[in-house]
Amino acid sequence: MGLKSSQIKQLERLYRRKIAPKSVISSQLVKDLCTAAFELGRIVGLLVNRRGSVENVILGDATRLYLPDIGRIRASSQRLRGLRLIVAKPKKKQRLKAKSNMVFRPSLYEIDHDFIVDLEKLRLDLVLQIQAHVEAESKKASLAIIADKGTKVEYFRDVNNISFDFSQFIAELEAKITSQIKKAHKIALIKGERGAAILIGVYLKTQKAWKYSLNELKELCVAAKVTVVDTEVQRRLKLDAKTVVGQGKLEDICLSALHKGAQTIIFDCDLSPSQLNSITDLTDLKVLDRTMLILDIFAKRAVSRAGKLQVELAQLKYSLPRLAKKQTGLSRLTGGIGGQGPGETKLEVDRRRAKDKVAKIEGEIETLKRQRRLRSSKRHEKKIPTIAIVGYTNAGKSTLLNALTNSKVLAKNELFATLDPTARRLRFPKEHEVILTDTVGFIRDLPKGLINAFRATLEELKDADLLLHVVDATDQQYVKHSKIVEDLLGDLKLLEQKRVIALNKCDLVDSEIAHKKAKMLGGTCISAKSRSGFKDLMAMCSQALWPKDIFR
Template identity: 40%
Template sequence: MEKVFGKTEGLKKSELKRLSNLYRRRVPKERVLTPELAQALAALSQEVGRPLALLLDREGRVVRVGVGDAKDLPIPEGARGERRLSGFRLLHTHLAPGGLSRPDLSVLFLNRLDSLAALEVEAGRPTTLHLALLAPPKTGEDWRILPPRPYFQYLDLNLLAEVEALEEEMARQARVREVLDGSGERAILVGVDLGEGPEAEAGLEELSELTRTAGGVPVKKVLVFRQHLDPRYLVGLGKLEELKSLAYHENASTLIFGLELTPAQAREIERATGLKVLDRTQLILDIFALHAKTPEAQAQVELAQLKYLMPRLVGRGKEMSRLGGGIGTRGPGETKLEVDRRRLLERITHLSRKLSEYAQRREEARRQRKRKGVPLIAIVGYTNAGKTTLLSALAKGGEPGEDKLFATLRPLTRRGFLPGVGEVLFTDTVGFIRRMPEELLTAFRATLEEVREADLLLHVLDASQEGGLERYRVVEELLEGLGVEAPRVLALSKADRAAPYDLLYLRERLGGVAVSALKGTGLKELREALAEALLKAGVRPQAWAQYT
């Protein structure tokens, strides 16, 4: 006897047997139902005194039988995607008059069903049929409800033609979006304003830039105002339904939240929306993984990812299968979760050991530099502030920068020259960002030792972007948290792109030297400021440099 889902408590074995026999029914793939199925379903529903639900595939085969409303029947993951529906249609009975309820329509929409039908039952006989299909994206409606009619008037409706027409429209709109936006993953960005005002808006803009850097396409930005966060759904179940509707009409498959989600919140939001769910920390980790090129950077990023993943192991299901592969023989009674956890801990230990070895080599290189007496200038700043481009302009053999967040992950050291000081070393470091994930700070702590050991810090601040004071404060607070006490010189980068008033405002509030690495303006003044700061810090000039 095949399984009957839902509220089966109290049913007789004979009733369960008759319900299980519904699996043998077939409906022509172009039809909603047949007279025989309608009558059998109505009679059974009246007999057990409960609504019944059938899930059929696109070939008309019954794949699940349930007792209860549409929401009580678990629906397996179908073949749906941005251009397809799930391939399932749901037919259920109503023992009282009334149309399709909001929960019914939510089941249709959240699962992208081909159709959802409710058959009214009166005295054990089928009467009125209510039928709904999804509306095409961009229409402003989530579903299309057909007029209620006696069920036999829907026997000749070509349901398959309706479904194929909808999928063709979905595919057409997806092709148009690919031309406009490329093939990147389309995402809805969700920020939460707990009273921060402009800072929350700036955080949402930054989330958009992070999404683009990771290769995604931010199609909509939604700022949610809340006094308190929902412990289960973060922004509330009602808002999630709105986001699901927005994702459907924008052909988006991903929700990205600007706050860090707890493991339970991520699971509940994913379950409620059927969409992929990411938070800001996970997005930043993905960007770091994308840009990690050297073995040290790759090890640092992987360690941060594993530490982030550890508390999120419970209930990961298929997502953990890649980590559980090739395990081999398991101990008696060892569950898959325990195996995954043990393997992660082993990998974390291995990576921590490797990073300790890298740190020892870096410490030895620092000792050699100190013995030679060459001053070290560490270039720090907010991500994408122009640090790498400025390094290329100041030093010999610097690499060209990229207009991306976190384009540089490894410390890049190059030789340069300062008037009155002589030869110096410039070190480019990983960029900072507000609410820097703790996992990344921990993993990159050895790399950031370069900043702590520097004789001078060159703080690079992008003068062409709004919110310069806030980004300056973020970097200084992170440096303070790392225990960095070296003197600073501030460079207001991208001065050629900055509005004159904004540049003047930053210079009045923070001081600094306005520079444009691409145009070459301000570089002479910056070198002089760096030399003066080094000499004030007690760095002894090389003998030959005193005459340059």
């Protein structure tokens, strides 16, 4: 460090100083700390525990102080660290020249932003910054504590004027923090939900587009039983390669999560493996992206054996490249007879097991696929046509199935309320009968892994004699969503299938507007809830299935 032995002894003496438990700092410690900082021309910091003992003496440079590793960033959400940071910063010779529009406050001694970040990120009891100037009798200081909304800073013309009871203050502060955390989680606990989250939207597009995208993410959170406590939106010309939002913004979001009791941050985009690793290295919050959230919803909703297998396959394929890329310097040789070296690392074992699990599940799904084809072929032998209901998620497909067949299939005003396909018989006039099948809803940017995993289920659509495309009339993005469904049907090579379009929820919009929308789409207006418009819908389906029989 280039210090003289006398300077080293001067710093060592700071270790021996004690502070009374009720005091923030002692006058003797102020004197010794400021003298050391002023003579060295460098920032000197102390980490002091609640017993008043100095645990660390830290020497910085003229402008920065780097704290040692004091454990996890957030040891507990309801308790402070049990350490206070006291720093003495040498006074600079200030120039009097200033911009005319700036407010000059000579009586205030501003605390450095870095120390505010340390206070919140490390959950310190408090931060006290003192202006080290041995010639002046009084030492200006600023004291920062964690408050309701961010940080509270108090200014002192003389550090020796700080006279509040420190031990009582800390006890009251921790009780207040505990109360705030419990209040933040109260809604989630009452509703039996799965914690609180902050949503992060980083967009290169227009405000109208990102507002809709963020609202859809909020609906996904409702479906996942996650309470949204805040949203953060950032417009960028280019996404940050490592953290999407930039490291500084990410730190601010993590501090906001700390104050609002959020345990999770959810990005309205897909994170690459490197981005996920970089973000998780910077915070101990749970990090999810849009695809992870959708997969979580699917995992929660899957009921059948096929559905559970398909979700597990999609999760494994998505998580496999996102396993932490660590311990790459160790041997990659396989363990066992003939193997040399330390054998496989835990990471490599996890990857191999995941790949083996993927292969096993794919085999089981293929078996279920053959069984499904067998059932389908039996239906075709009996010459019973199949109508498959498709559409954007939450368009009212399950409600329509219930209304047409008098069934009680689960139907909720939530995204992905239906995951496992459901089949019911429907009798048409003139002694015709069909099998009506409800399928999983589509959504924009549906993960490719999920489409591939559910391909065995979605392939049932190929066997359908007619696709009934349900569109939500109340959806402002109904044209865009119809296009998304059409594109996904194209990916599945189903555009050649016969299709009928039903504009649902027409009872909730103006009649004239609803009919204009239906005409533009080439469909008919219905309301699955009030059961209106079914006659025209049945006529369209009948004409598509049995062209020779005209339904009247």
